[in-house]
Amino acid sequence: MNRRTALLGAASALAAIAALAGAAAAQDDDFPQKPITLIVPSAPGGSTDVTARKTAELMGEHLGVTIVVENRPGGGTLIGSRHVAQSDPDGYTLLAQSSAVSMFPFTFRDPGVSLDDLRPIGVMLRQANVFSVGQASEFTSMADLIAHSEAHPEDLTFGTGGPASPISYTVEMFKHASGANLSPVQYKGAGDTFPDVIAGRVTMVSSGYSGQSGFYEQGQLRPLAVSGPERIASLPDVPTLREVGVPLDVSVWLGIFAVAGTPDPVVAKLSGALQYALEDEARRAEIIEQGGDPAFLAPEEFEALLAREAETFRELADVTGIEPQ
Template identity: 30%
Template sequence: MSIKNSVARGARLATFAITGMVLGHTAFAADVWPTKPIKVIVPYTPGGSTDTVSRVVFEKVAQSLGQPIIIENKPGANSTLGVGVAARSAPDGYTFVSVLAAYSANMSLYSKLSYKPSDLVPVAEMAELPLFLFSSKKLPVKTVGELVDYGKKHPDTLTFGSSGVGSSAHLTGERLAMESKVKMTHIPYNGSAPILPALISGEVSVAFDPLLVPMPHVKSGKINVLAVASAKRWPGEPNIPTMEESGFPGFVMSSWTGLLAPAGTPAPVVDRMAKEIAAATRSPDVAKKLTDLGFVPVGGTSEDFRKLIERDISRYGQIVKAGKITLD
């Protein structure tokens, strides 16, 4: 064998050996992950929807993984601050970020973000958050059809509240106004808490909001509920029709919450976390907690979540463009 061939053969063997060590290390690392506490960034204040779901789900996941999962709240700029921090974090499997559907909407609401979708990888959806259409008792309507008729007979009188510009509730209200061809003036609030008293007092005509807080006031007769913007009726309130049943085909605008990881996070880690989330949301205790809070437990694969995010980027983008809505 020539010296040249011997050198080449030696180089190939060395490459094979290094590759084998790397592959072996990767497999080993995936098998033993996690070996230290995991951080989940929540880009909202404590006590909100994303924070609540994250704490319920990851308490269970932490038990299964055998490592603490630390929730770190980083609110600001409609969640973009915390998401940006996660996007710039090391993709080592120890940093994740929980997001709402606003993550998809922000891609259109801001002309420039500190991150792009390719900077993060979807892990799994955790829960769906159905939005219900509530109306003030000051408004003489009890169905979506009556709401539309009233709006057409009384132009420029309807208003709708939301938890802020660019929120799912805001964009859902904008979609209703567009599809019904009824003008409704948007009144944004600082979070969802002020919406209920605004509905009760008649400060706003209607609002899309999760079920938990307003529903007791429907029961006591202070406000009305007209419909739910999900594909199916809410099991706990089967008499409330969907928006589709109320004359708006394809009107499904439920929010959601899910987990992302920095791009480059090892695929085995992403898959493992997705499976742990699915197992947690299927467990009777977690499922009951989420359902009692007005959420639908989901779980699922990274690919399932990727498709959901891309669908909503497109769907919210159309509403934002048509309504000329911006957060810049």
């Protein structure tokens, strides 16, 4: 082979690469061309599942393709999350996740998937946590509860949906920030705690507004504080934790992730679809009615939120000495 043909070969190889790149770019422009799969790493019927299905419907409408919601539960959301992390970074496999994903490094010894494997698209829903007690409870304010706990540190309990659940972390953060002491009583999910909290066997529960709201009207649950940065429209009389002197604001979010390395144009399109879903009037009204915040977050804003949260969890893990499994 002489020099000339070698050069030619190199040139044609370069041309081929350029053509491929062009084709890839064109493909990104054409995204999406086939149905998208949104993996829900928990069982059907849970809050992630319900939110994902509603959002996927609207996003699909905007993108002109079907978004298929697929449940892959198990391993404390690890199985579904790993599945997405190992998929092609083409935007056709997405993950619906909660702050559980930020906690992986602290809850699992060998999670096999982390935020670095995922590319944040945005949040489907942000929701304040509501701290509530049962109808017969002696506590009518968060200050009462904290004061009681200081006098009788062994007395109070809180219901949680499992030792490594986001709820459990929220209450641990609350304990750390308020100085109150409550022992965790473990259930299989936040909803299972309600009978014992309502009947007064367990002191307090902290969970998303939408799960609790059905119990407010007849007074089975009494909300004492919300954990968000400001009061929520549906509970105008309930103060935030900051207002009652507990320096903490955490909100629960449910977000959508693509695989790390997904091209920017694809991310932009998915983010646009998410914005469309959040700006849908009916959906927006529904989110607000359920005590949620429908504000749209651009991928970069979501990324910043995740970074702040990771920092909080790292501090908490240091303070509480939570051991990964």
